[in-house]
Amino acid sequence: MPNHGTSLFAHVGSRSAAGSVASLDGPWRAIIDPYQTGYIGLTGEPTPRGWFRDFKPRTERDRIEYDFDRSMVLQVPGDWNTQHPELHYYEGTLWYRKKFTVSDPEAGRTFVHFGAVNHTCRVYLDGEELAFHQGGFGPFAVELTGRLSPGDHSLILMVDAMRTPDRVPAMRTDWFNFGGAHRSVSLVRVPDTFITSAWLTMDRDGRVVGQIECDGPNADAAEATITIAELGVQLSVPTGQRFTIAEEALGDVERWHPGRPTLYDVTFSIDGDQVTEPVGFRTLEVHGTDIVVNGEPVFLKGISLHAEGPSGGRRAAGPDDAATLLQWAQDLGANFVRLGHYQHDEAMVAEADRRGLLVWAELPVYWGIDWTNPETLENALEQTDELVLRDRCRASVALWSVANETLPGEDRTNFLRSLIDRVRELDDTRLITAALFTLPGQGIETHIDDPLGPFVDVIGVNQYYGWYYGDRDDIPNLKWSSDFNKPIIFSELGAGAKAGHHGSPTQIWTEEFQAAVYDAQIAMIANQPDCAGLSPWILKDFRTPLRALPGIQDGYNRKGLVSEEGERKLAFETLAAWYRTL
Numbered sequence: 001m002p003n004h005g006t007s008l009f010a011h012v013g014s015r016s017a018a019g020s021v022a023s024l025d026g027p028w029r030a031i032i033d034p035y036q037t038g039y040i041g042l043t044g045e046p047t048p049r050g051w052f053r054d055f056k057p058r059t060e061r062d063r064i065e066y067d068f069d070r071s072m073v074l075q076v077p078g079d080w081n082t083q084h085p086e087l088h089y090y091e092g093t094l095w096y097r098k099k100f101t102v103s104d105p106e107a108g109r110t111f112v113h114f115g116a117v118n119h120t121c122r123v124y125l126d127g128e129e130l131a132f133h134q135g136g137f138g139p140f141a142v143e144l145t146g147r148l149s150p151g152d153h154s155l156i157l158m159v160d161a162m163r164t165p166d167r168v169p170a171m172r173t174d175w176f177n178f179g180g181a182h183r184s185v186s187l188v189r190v191p192d193t194f195i196t197s198a199w200l201t202m203d204r205d206g207r208v209v210g211q212i213e214c215d216g217p218n219a220d221a222a223e224a225t226i227t228i229a230e231l232g233v234q235l236s237v238p239t240g241q242r243f244t245i246a247e248e249a250l251g252d253v254e255r256w257h258p259g260r261p262t263l264y265d266v267t268f269s270i271d272g273d274q275v276t277e278p279v280g281f282r283t284l285e286v287h288g289t290d291i292v293v294n295g296e297p298v299f300l301k302g303i304s305l306h307a308e309g310p311s312g313g314r315r316a317a318g319p320d321d322a323a324t325l326l327q328w329a330q331d332l333g334a335n336f337v338r339l340g341h342y343q344h345d346e347a348m349v350a351e352a353d354r355r356g357l358l359v360w361a362e363l364p365v366y367w368g369i370d371w372t373n374p375e376t377l378e379n380a381l382e383q384t385d386e387l388v389l390r391d392r393c394r395a396s397v398a399l400w401s402v403a404n405e406t407l408p409g410e411d412r413t414n415f416l417r418s419l420i421d422r423v424r425e426l427d428d429t430r431l432i433t434a435a436l437f438t439l440p441g442q443g444i445e446t447h448i449d450d451p452l453g454p455f456v457d458v459i460g461v462n463q464y465y466g467w468y469y470g471d472r473d474d475i476p477n478l479k480w481s482s483d484f485n486k487p488i489i490f491s492e493l494g495a496g497a498k499a500g501h502h503g504s505p506t507q508i509w510t511e512e513f514q515a516a517v518y519d520a521q522i523a524m525i526a527n528q529p530d531c532a533g534l535s536p537w538i539l540k541d542f543r544t545p546l547r548a549l550p551g552i553q554d555g556y557n558r559k560g561l562v563s564e565e566g567e568r569k570l571a572f573e574t575l576a577a578w579y580r581t582l
């Protein structure tokens, strides 16, 4: 089902006007509803008396068979799986309720903004359904204007984490299907005409480009002002269309560079509204098989991450998790992070901006997708909008990835080309990539000829020589070639090890085994001229239902360079030592 009643709202944290953002984070009441009793009546149709009405008995005879006030409490933001033992593997329907009080009469417009809810979310206010959103990792907003008279209000969400073949992602992922409102929820007050998306960046030719989108009665007439106080810059620009500012108009702007991040507070304002975003100015392009930033080839010393917090095996959220995880990446010597396999928290990308880390951002178009289903494509496009419009202002974002390990085929390639077209339409200043699937058993020489190759700027290659296939001793001599004369990033490589488990390098699951695979992979990459970088899989062990070996995996993928509690393994230093030489 397509999203309805939702809008894309790219700025919450950057709204500084007093009283413009009220957090709804904290305790919410919740009811587990595996049979959707709160939504479906006896006839099997949606019932008008569903739990979203938040009814209370009015007489001693009233039969109401639910009560939010006496149900469990869930903290938002947070996955539900790690908050209550009975929810650990739960993937069904769960109701959230937050009561809040409005004290002053409405002024302007009010939206409720969700950082992300996995996977589908129906939004009700005071018993009325306002919106439906699907997609577990992107932001969305729902307008409440005109419904917030002074007094108490009941915001109810019907959330469903059930995996279905037509979803994005679909039935199987090598990550845990954490359900629920795992990112922040806010009430955002804006004027009648307000800025929905403000973008400023530098394109590959050094031109400063951007676009400001507004919504409201005066959106079309709106003229915008861009102010960069530090540069003494104040410029008028049109709204609703792409604009270009000559770089000299910014004076001696200092470039944002990996490792040397310079950010300028840019205030975008229209009559009555303004947002301020930190912006870094840098050029990003491909020269043959090199990735070039500000005219210099950069080797991407990377690491991959899932959005799991530094401990506890839970969904990551907020600036503290982001700072810890990206500090670990920088301790490794990384200048690049692959935020796999879906859109990470806004705080993560903002932190990468501040730390000067280049980012590979990604859509959860992962493994088997229903390539021929129009609604699946429509939702993938909606998730593409959420990914690009939220973060195209972030200097750290260098690569938009449209897929991970999807088997080549005509329907798949057409589907992915639609996503690529949408990304380029929204942002043609960044590089487009995908993590391609290299079929094992091709021997020493691997020729990459994925039909998607002509349509991406950078070729991502996932390969697990020395773990899933191939002889570790062959790895240093492996050769990779492609028809595309484009940069290759080894977007995944690695091996598993249980932290603290030691033995010979030939003994699987030992830290020594993992480190030996890294030694061999490093030797291979050193001999691979058109390799522009790597993002080994993965920084930290992470939860997944696919990994069941007792005493070793216990529900975790063990390819992390640190354990799920942050203990470093030998391979961490193996990689860090090499990165230090580059």
Ligand code: GCU
Pocket (backbone or CB within 6 Å): 174, 341, 404, 405, 462, 492, 537, 557, 559
């Ligand atoms: C695949 C996949 C990852 C997975 C990894 C693994 O390449 O992209 O999501 O976790 O391999 O097998 O560990």
